[in-house]
Amino acid sequence: MIQDFIKDMVKYSPAQIVPGIVGFLSIPVITRLFSPQDYGNYSLTIATVMVLTTLLGWLPMSIIRFYPAYETEKRLDIFYGNVIKLETLSILIVTAIFGLMLFFAKAYFSPELYSLMYVGFGVFIVIAIFDVFQYLLMAQRQIILYSGFAVWKSIGSLGIALLLIFFLRRGVESLLWGVILSISIILPLLWKTTIKGASTLYFKIDSFLAKEMAKYSFPLVVGNLAAWILSLSDRYILEFFRGSQEVGIYSASYNVSEKSVMLIVTLFMLASGPMAMHIWEKEGSAKSKEFLNKITRYYLITCVPVVVGLSVLAKPLIGILTGQEYFMGYKIIPFVTSGVLFLGLQQQFQMGFLYHKKTGFIAWAIVVSGLLNLILNFLFIPKHGYMGAAVTTLISYTFLLFFIVIGSRRIFVWKFPFKSLANVSCASAIMGIVVYYVGNSLTSSVSINLISAICVGMAVYIIMLLLLKEFSQEEIQIFDLLKENILK
Secondary structure (H helix, E strand, O other), X not given: OHHHHHHHHHHHHHHHHHHHHHHHHHHHHHHXXXXXXXXXXXXXXXXXXXHHHHHOOHHHHHHHHHHHHHHHOOOHHHHHHHHHHHHHHHHHHHHHHHHHHHHHOHHHOOHXXXXXXXXXXXXXXXXXXXXXXXXXXXXXXXXXXXXXXXXXXXXXXXXXXXXXXXXXXXXXXXHHHHHHHHHHHHHHHHHHHHHXXXXXXXOOOOHHHHHHHHHHHHHHHHHHHHHHHHHOHHHHHHHHHOOHHHHHHHHHHHHHHHHHHHHHHHHHHHHHHHHHHHHHHHHOHHHHHHHHHHHHHHHHHHHHHHHHHHHHOHHHHHHHHOOHHHHHHHHHHHHHHHHHHHHHHHHHHHHHHHHOOOHHHHHHHHHHHHHHHHHHHHHHHHHHHHHHHHHHHHHHHHHHHHHXXXXXXXXXXXXXXXXHHXXXXXXXXXXXXXXXXXXXXXXOOHHHHHHHHHHHHHHHHHHHHHHOOOOOHHHHHHHHHHHHHHHO
16 A cells, blocks of 8 residues: 555655756746746736636646546546537637636736736646646656656646747746646647547446536635635735735745745656545445545654744845845745645645545545635735735645645544654654754855755764654555666
8 A cells, every 4th residue: 555655755756856846947047037027927927827727726626526437337438528629619719718807807807917917827727737637647647657757747837938948038027838748749749649448438427427527626716716716816816905016026936935935746646546445345345444644654753844844944045046136035934834734735735635535525625715815915014014924824724734634524533643743843844943053054055065965964864753652663664665666
């Protein structure tokens, strides 16, 4: 069980690590090429694209849930046809509605932001199609292909964007065109790869399947929209009260914080989600509880030290990764990273609702947390700017975790690894103290300090966990065996 989880996690890792590296490498370049105002407009456009893709998220999420049944019944022609037809209709409807809304709201946008928003529609369309194919690959457990296409998307998008910037002398819109062109290039291959299991497609919508998919996924879409409010609405409020300059400063440091921890959160979700459902359906409740206990423990062991490390190294890290105009954004990193840690933790408690198909409570909890975030943003951002946005993000994610935990314990109780949490917290605290002094004052070179701090921090953390006897002998043997298999 755990061996399979770790193997899948390793296979999925390129799909997260490479985009994460590309994202980190792009931040120093982008923040030095464009002003905080330009970067702020770009961030607002990307936030809007994420809203639109969230509206279509009900279809990808339902693919994971319903694909296995149609594969077993050898009815993939009906399933694929349904997915393609519903995706096409959904894209057309969303594009038409938001296109009209953007047209009538033109007076409220700066000319630069308005033109970027229209390019953003193209980004939305290609990402929506790309996501459906990627989820089909996940359902088919074609992990290597999934990772390969994800790697191409990240590298291709940045590469094409830089070509447009340096050779055609285009502006910040090049970052959007890079996404459109890189995805468009691989869409034919994605189609051929994912739909190869069906010789013909049944393009008439199966009303029963469509209703079941909608019933399962729409509450999750509502929850995801509320999650957008939790993570992205602050940019719009910052724009309204403080201007694009602060949006740019906030977004740069927020991206560094979120992408680092979210890389781990997403890896755990990709590797554990399908496996958790398989264990629930095939092995029952007891094994599911055991699985959640172990996965949560590994999540804490992996994620907590990253949050601590980023928090104590925030100042030198942002100093290297961003331009001088963005530097003061380093102050938000402890708040944002802690919030994302809680966001990933509550996903473990969501599994009880997903097992019992009670997705409505998840949506309700995220909606309440999103509304809390919105209210707090309106209260704190006008006076405190992006620092107010960062603090309200942490408060709202903490509130969400509390709500999900309380609700989940009523229908599915499993043993939380409190002992591991204590060991991890102790090891991370000692590591944090060491890393702070190494990373901020070892030498006069910021780069040498950062590299030294990361290496020393990893060594100190692992030694502390071993001294605290966090790892069993069986786990050490499993890790050694997996290492040998991976190297083969």
